[in-house]
């Protein structure tokens with residue numbers, strides 16, 4: 195199937211609504227673990243202006259344990275079926291899950307491992323002509339927050355994303371179907387996350403549309419004065435999203451879609 199370039203299919207700024215079908219996600223774990231509430235949430239997010247929905251069946255929060263493919267599919271397949279006809283993304287690193295999700299109408303594979311987690315995933319994406327999001331993560335979810343270190347976080351992340359994009363293209367994924375994500379909170383301290391946000395223009399300069407996932411991330415809570423915060427508020431998330439937009443972000447991944455859509459509409463009008 196030939197799809198238009200990602201930037202045409204999802205114009206800037208696009209909000210990607212998060213539908214977590216998990217018992218343990220960091221900000222909404224368990225709330226949408228059953229299929230019906232997850233499907234209802236998805237349709238409500240589209241009413242609120244989401245450009246697409248990112249359905250995930252495995253938490254990637256710090257400390258999370260991996261989930262087998264069969265269990266991940268058992269969680270996400272009924273939700274994807276219930277959202278048939280909607281613009282869909284699947285948050286998975288597994289070829290088997292992605293393959294079934296693509297059969298169910300998913301357009302974008304959001305892989306937090308940037309095609310490092312499963313050697314078969316690149317071919318599945320390429321054969322389907324799907325869009326892909328390549329995200330930076332240092333380490334793996336179980337241990338990634340144990341003392342992350344970088345020479346220069348922004349240069350290290352940019353080098354990684356350029357290398358992973360070249361890998362994807364080498365595996366037959368068209369350049370125009372790729373977006374990149376610096377992976378806020380994935381093996382990064384509060385300082386690393388804010389340095390990345392401050393200098394997001396350097397990620398933008400790689401030449402790929404940039405997706406950002408800042409919504410409810412703990413760094414946004416920690417800078418409010420609670421060093422033990424595990425989540426940030428919606429207000430803090432919206433501020434971060436607008437800052438990212440001002441530095442070139444294309445797609446914003448968010449839990450509270452309406453708040454992000456309204457804020458980004460204002461930001462886009464100002465920037466026009």
Ligand code: HH2
Pocket residue numbers: 212214216218219220221222250252253254255285304305306327329375377378405406407408447
């Ligand atoms: N963040 C999360 C999950 N997937 N994908 C991309 N591309 N970028 C992100 O920043 C990102 C992501 C974590 O958020 P959430 O899905 O709400 O939590 P959990 O992984 O615990 O389910």
